[in-house]
């Protein structure tokens with residue numbers, strides 16, 4: 490029997506989705522409240538509504554049913570958010586607001602030197618700028634994906650076993666020039682090391698980009714998206730449904746990478762957050 494035939498793969502996915510349904514009401518993402526830039530504000534609320542929604546800065550946020558009338562919103566806080574009081578809007582039978590506070594968090598600085606051919610990633614030329622401009626809306630559309638369906642109902646698993654070489658949130662300087670802070674975590678690994686899907690979901694991007702190199706983005710539902718960057722090989726196609734742990738590609742050093750590694754990024758409500766917050770810490 491050929492286990493990898495597309496038809497069997499499809500059947501496996503259908504079976505998986507059917508299995509998910511009875512557990513949906515019980516399964517939740519377990520997250521500690523970390524209302525800091527790059528963190529997740531966990532906001533509990535009560536409602537009798539069957540399908541409430543919540544918004545932060547007009548963007549829909551992840552909402553999960555805990556039990557009975559108890560619901561929870563998981564709000565991704567932008568790395569560059571100002572500290573102070575913020576507001577979550579809840580829509581059920583009417584509209585109401587919940588205030589919460591963002592506290593400060595000092596992220597360290599990291600200085601990176603790019604030499605030789607990799608210098609083009611510090612100050613890209615005009616042709617590269619054109620490519621970057623063309624890619625920007627594709628990436629921002631991916632980040633804006635919001636599927637109401639629950640494609641995953643578990644905490645994330647680490648996509649590779651390698652050592653974490655660069656933590657989330659570092660303020661970055663390339664050849665002395667300030668650039669965006671580090672928007673994910675980096676794992677070291679040899680070229681060709683297999684990368685696993687951190688959770689079940691649907692592939693929304695499998696393509697090649699200027700900064701990201703070969704990249705795969707997976708939609709896990711409710712605005713939770715994971716991104717796998719600088720890959721050597723991409724082994725999935727857009728639209729493909731994945732189970733947690735399925736191999737999606739291999740570690741590489743394509744794009745703005747100084748050596749072989751996986752950059753792993755996670756988005757909630759279109760905002761990069763610290764992926765460590767969504768791992769299952771009980772294991």
Ligand SMILES: [Zn+2]
Pocket residue numbers: 655671672673674675751752753
């Ligand atoms: Zn990185």
